[in-house]
Amino acid sequence: MCGIAGIIHRKGASNIGFEMTNMLQALKHRGPDSTGFAIYGQPEAGEYVLRFKVAEQEELAQGHHFHAVIAERRAQVDALMAEMGVDVTELDEATEYAYRYQIRYDGDLKKFADRLENIEGAEILSIGNALELIKDLGDATVVSGQYGLGDFTGTHGIGHTRMATESDVDIRSAHPYWAYPYNDIAVVHNGQITNYWLMRRKLEREGQRFVSNCDSELLAVYTATNLEKGISLEESLTKSIDEIDGVFTYLVTTKDQLGMAKDTMAAKPMVLYESDDVVALASEEVSIRALIPHEIDTYDPYDEEVRVWQV
Amino acid sequence: MAGMNQETTSHEMGMHTQALKGRDIKTMFSLSEEGTYAYPYAQDVDFNKRTEIDVAEIEATEVNSQIRALMKEGYGTIVLKNPGAKHSLCVGILNRLNLIIEGSLGYFGCGLNDGPNVRVSGRVGWSFAENMMAGVVIVEKNAGSTFGAAIRGGDLVCRGSVGSRTGIDQKGGSILVGGDTGAFTGFMMQRGRMVICGNAGKNLGDSMYDGTIYVGGEIQDLGVDAVPEDLNDMDKAWLTRKLSLYEMLPDKGVDHFTKIVAGKQLWNYDNLEPHEKKIIL
Numbered sequence A: 001m002c003g004i005a006g007i008i009h010r011k012g013a014s015n016i017g018f019e020m021t022n023m024l025q026a027l028k029h030r031g032p033d034s035t036g037f038a039i040y041g042q043p044e045a046g047e048y049v050l051r052f053k054v055a056e057q058e059e060l061a062q063g064h065h066f067h068a069v070i071a072e073r074r075a076q077v078d079a080l081m082a083e084m085g086v087d088v089t090e091l092d093e094a095t096e097y098a099y100r101y102q103i104r105y106d107g108d109l110k111k112f113a114d115r116l117e118n119i120e121g122a123e124i125l126s127i128g129n130a131l132e133l134i135k136d137l138g139d140a141t142v143v144s145g146q147y148g149l150g151d152f153t154g155t156h157g158i159g160h161t162r163m164a165t166e167s168d169v170d171i172r173s174a175h176p177y178w179a180y181p182y183n184d185i186a187v188v189h190n191g192q193i194t195n196y197w198l199m200r201r202k203l204e205r206e207g208q209r210f211v212s213n214c215d216s217e218l219l220a221v222y223t224a225t226n227l228e229k230g231i232s233l234e235e236s237l238t239k240s241i242d243e244i245d246g247v248f249t250y251l252v253t254t255k256d257q258l259g260m261a262k263d264t265m266a267a268k269p270m271v272l273y274e275s276d277d278v279v280a281l282a283s284e285e286v287s288i289r290a291l292i293p294h295e296i297d298t299y300d301p302y303d304e305e306v307r308v309w310q311v
Numbered sequence B: 001m002a003g004m005n006q007e008t009t010s011h012e013m014g015m016h017t018q019a020l021k022g023r024d025i026k027t028m029f030s031l032s033e034e035g036t037y038a039y040p041y042a043q044d045v046d047f048n049k050r051t052e053i054d055v056a057e058i059e060a061t062e063v064n065s066q067i068r069a070l071m072k073e074g075y076g077t078i079v080l081k082n083p084g085a086k087h088s089l090c091v092g093i094l095n096r097l098n099l100i101i102e103g104s105l106g107y108f109g110c111g112l113n114d115g116p117n118v119r120v121s122g123r124v125g126w127s128f129a130e131n132m133m134a135g136v137v138i139v140e141k142n143a144g145s146t147f148g149a150a151i152r153g154g155d156l157v158c159r160g161s162v163g164s165r166t167g168i169d170q171k172g173g174s175i176l177v178g179g180d181t182g183a184f185t186g187f188m189m190q191r192g193r194m195v196i197c198g199n200a201g202k203n204l205g206d207s208m209y210d211g212t213i214y215v216g217g218e219i220q221d222l223g224v225d226a227v228p229e230d231l232n233d234m235d236k237a238w239l240t241r242k243l244s245l246y247e248m249l250p251d252k253g254v255d256h257f258t259k260i261v262a263g264k265q266l267w268n269y270d271n272l273e274p275h276e277k278k279i280i281l
Helices: A014-026 A057-062 A065-084 A109-117 A140-146 A196-205 A215-229 A233-243 A285-290 B005-012 B061-072 B231-247 B273-278
Strands: A003-009 A034-040 A050-055 A087-093 A097-105 A123-128 A131-137 A156-162 A186-193 A246-253 A257-262 A270-275 A278-282 A306-310 B046-054 B075-081 B098-102 B114-122 B136-140 B153-159 B171-178 B191-196 B212-215 B226-229 B258-262
Touching: A003 A014, A003 A257, A003 A285, A014 A034, A014 A140, A014 A156, A034 A140, A034 A186, A034 A196, A050 A131, A057 A065, A057 A131, A065 A097, A065 A109, A087 A215, A097 A131, A109 A123, A109 A215, A131 A140, A140 A306, A156 A246, A186 A215, A196 A215, A215 A233, A215 A246, A233 A246, A233 A257, A246 B075, A270 A285, A278 A285, A285 B136, B061 B075, B171 B231, B191 B231, B212 B231
Parallel strands: B046 B075, B075 B098, B098 B114, B114 B136, B136 B153, B153 B171, B171 B191, B191 B212
Antiparallel strands: A003 A156, A003 A278, A034 A131, A034 A156, A050 A097, A050 A123, A087 A097, A123 A131, A186 A246, A246 A257, A257 A306, A270 A278, B212 B258, B226 B258
16 A cells, blocks of 8 residues: 655755654554655755665574674775775764765766675665665654654655565665665655566666666656656656556655656545645645644645646 | 254354344335334434534544444534544444534545435545435535545535545435546446536546436546436536535536436346357357
8 A cells, every 4th residue: 555745845944854754654554564764954065965774674683693794794885985985974873784974975976886786785775965765664753763863854855654565575675765876866656567577677778777676666767767868857757657557656856856746547645735835745634634733725636647846 | 964954063063153143134124114214223313412522632433433422322413623634534324413524534534324414624535425325415625536436325515626536336316526526537437416516537437337427617538438418407407406505506507517428338238148148149
């Protein structure tokens, strides 16, 4: 089933971490397997935020020796960064297996990402100037607490509560998806994509890489490919309704935009609240009401509806 | 095992803990029996007896239990405050009741009802009033998709706009929408009437078996086997009466409405037995 939610503040930053946690916790019944956040903070000029993991949560159950494996993998990542001239300005251990590095790097981001992911178990969750992508097993409160999102300040964000259907319950298959290797783009999706393999092979032939077998990752790669070609976010969303088969409602965020698209059958839900200050969207109104408890006017966007909001 | 029939054998094997009993159809619908047409759990309520419940901190199942308990005490007018878009509120009410909901409901609100008059001051989520059998339900703001799915009777009104697949599988009653509707409105409609005062999305009336859809605005396109028909005097009279009843009659009247019915080209059933069909084919 899955639940998706998004929020964008049009007049300055807010406590986006707290807001997204509340919205996603209200959607827990739509998917308790994992929770993910893609939130956009206040960027430091010339710096990237790199979020990556070197193991899956359940791998810790393999035994005590695995702690040493994790330390070894991380040491390899640190060595690679030193070798490639990546300057780490700030370092934060969110969990034993997932980290947040603030870095300065002038080289080829794709080359860096590819080399980092060549290390066994290493997977980049996101790279961005403003984007911070956090995903792990558990509900929104658990993940938010674990990664200290309660006081995160930012302008916009999207999130996802996952009910695993066609792929595993692990961080790799959790949303949001970062649009490798382009910074600051993230996608959450509710639905099923029926021409997944066809589209995936097409994009792979164009040189794109996929890390999971989750159909939602396709939307992230698809959007990134379009944006790279100079297509606007709105055009990409509109194009996807024709080119992607299946039932889907998905949200995309860039550094300063939040977009949504709904498939031609309008089979997956989305409730929208729009005011001068804030736009909030979610699979169910109960999620928006976790943020705005008083009575509000909301509506369901129609089939093939595409909307993009600017910070 | 000699002398044992199937029932005693299954009891011997421990497959039953008690004998199954129930009323047969003849008993259920005996005209002479008093209360034949009342549900076993229907309550005798007094509309002048009014009470309020604040449901802000109460789970949906508890809210529904409280409504039942109040009806048992004879309350005929119940006001629900702060519903907060919770799901599955006010379902399975099988008698006359005035229910006033001050706020918005989530999914599956007011489903499986037979009789209550409901007024919702906010918005409602997906599958609102699904399988409603009788009564009047009015929503003041917008509604989500599959609004009034499979309703069998009563009047279901939304003054705002509704999502997709409105009245899917409608089997009776009337659905009235003040604004627009999304795609596949009236999908597989079987009976009853639907009025859309605004515009209708694509595939209107797709695969409808029967029933009538009236649209006041523009129709994006018609679904398979949905065809327009001329609006006759009876249609106009019905529309005027129904829309006036809920204060939704447009200033310009009802002459501009388009009437959509089933073309009945998709009907694939007849009086033939399967072996007779084979002969024809």
